[in-house]
Every structure is written in structure tokens, then in C-alpha cells.
Amino acid sequence: MNDKELYQQKKQTQLNEWKSGMIQLRTQALAARAHSQVELNKHVKLLEGKLEEGKIKLAELHKTTGSGFETAKKGFEITWDSIIATVDDTTAKFKAIA
Template structure:
């Protein structure tokens, strides 16, 4: 297995893990009081959108080869960092509200 395949598997596994966590957050949002639900659902929706974007960008990245892969990988990492930040923010909001 080459570096590209290992990278893809690692990132896909992390996306899957985050998606599972997002589902748990959505369940918690549904259980929250009505006034809290709106706020929590906004954060979950943003996270869900970014996870979907991350999945698409990972698929695009994996199609690239050679030096184009390495160049695109740097851009992908920016998207990845944004997902991590949103996940951390969303988790913090859930702890503060729920």
C-alpha cells in the first residue's frame, strides 16, 4: 500500500468517525429544549456541510497523482483544519447549552 492510499484510508476513517459524532450531536440537539434546539441545529448543520465538503475534497484529492497530489494535499489540509475547528466549536456549544 502506498502513501497516497494510506493517507486516504486515514482521512476517510476520521471522516467516518466525525460523521458518527455529528449524528450523536444531532440526537442531543433533538433532546434539548426548544430554544436550544435552534441554536444547536445551526451548529450541527454547519458541521454536516463541512463534513460533506471534506468527503468531496478527499475524493478529488485521491484522483490526483504525483506532484499535483502533493500540491492539492496542502489545500486539502486547510479544509481539514476548518472541519476540526468547527467540530471543536460545535462540541463546546453542546456542552454549554445542553
């Protein structure tokens, strides 16, 4: 084998190794993306639950009259603060993962 052939073979071997490494990286990226999707879906489900809870509490608040309103309002505000925290957390997770 002459120098030219040896040089080409070395370079082809290196290219093959890099291609192999690239395939592994692509696999890891796909796995990370899938993991990220699962993680993001968990946060979305939690947020959906909190929003539904807020909707129910708001309907209860709407139905409340008289002196019961202030008590219902306090309960609603606790739920509202929880929703805000969940929205903020979910938004932060999306920004961190995306």
C-alpha cells in the same frame, strides 16, 4: 374568619402564586430548550456541510496523482483544519447548552 381559616387561606394563596411562578418557569425552560435546539441544529448543519466538503476534498485528493498531489494535499489540510475547528466548536456548544 378565624385564625385557622386565615392561615390556611394565606398559605393557599402563596401556593397558588408559587404554582403560577412555576408555570412561567416551565414555559421559559421550554422556550430556552426550543431556542437551544434551533441553535444546536444550526451548528449541526454547519458541521454536516464541513464534513461533506471534507469528503469531496478527500475524493479529489484520492484522484490526484503526481506533482498535483502536494497542491491538493495543502488544500485538503486547510479544509481538514476547518473541519476540526467546526467539530470543536460544535462540541463546545453542545456542552455549554446541554
